[in-house]
Amino acid sequence: MNLSEKLQALTQALRQFSATPAPAAPLAFSDYKLEDGTMVRVDGELAVGTLVYVVTEEGLLPAPDGAHSIPEVGVVTTEGGKIVEIGEVAPAPVAPEAVEAQEVEIEVAPEEAAPADPHEELLS
Numbered sequence: 517m518n519l520s521e522k523l524q525a526l527t528q529a530l531r532q533f534s535a536t537p538a539p540a541a542p543l544a545f546s547d548y549k550l551e552d553g554t555m556v557r558v559d560g561e562l563a564v565g566t567l568v569y570v571v572t573e574e575g576l577l578p579a580p581d582g583a584h585s586i587p588e589v590g591v592v593t594t595e596g597g598k599i600v601e602i603g604e605v606a607p608a609p610v611a612p613e614a615v616e617a618q619e620v621e622i623e624v625a626p627e628e629a630a631p632a633d634p635h636e637e638l639l640s
Contacts, residue, residue, distance in 0.1 A: 544561075545557050545559050545560065546558045546561075547571065548562075548586045548589065549586075549587070551585040551586070554570060554584075555570070555571040556568055556570055556571065556584065556586075557569045557576060558599075563602070564599050564602065565599060566598065566599050567598055568592070568594050568599055578596070579594045580594070581594060581595050581596070589602075590603045591603040
């Protein structure tokens with residue numbers, strides 16, 4: 517076997533171990549509207565570590581650091597364009613019940629007449 521035949525045999529043997537490229541996964545993203553009306557796109561599931569972008573007329577920009585409120589989802593905190601925390605939706609505040617004012621009569625029991633000068637008691 518000459519050198520060329522050995523190289524060809526080696527190449528065939530190595531091809532057996534080469535990985536075939538995996539089929540491309542379909543792109544999965546979700547768009548959400550923040551409470552302030554800003555549109556954001558989550559690159560995958562809404563989970564910690566997922567990339568988040570702000571949708572603008574110019575294209576997609578990484579979400580700024582901070583807490584962003586998404587109705588029906590909760591508060592999503594981002595850092596470096598990635599989700600770092602997902603908080604639950606705060607319950608709606610309960611309106612206090614209206615209470616009607618009522619007139620109340622207060623009777624004061626008669627007391628002994630108090631001295632006009634509080635020091636008078638001490639002097640007597």
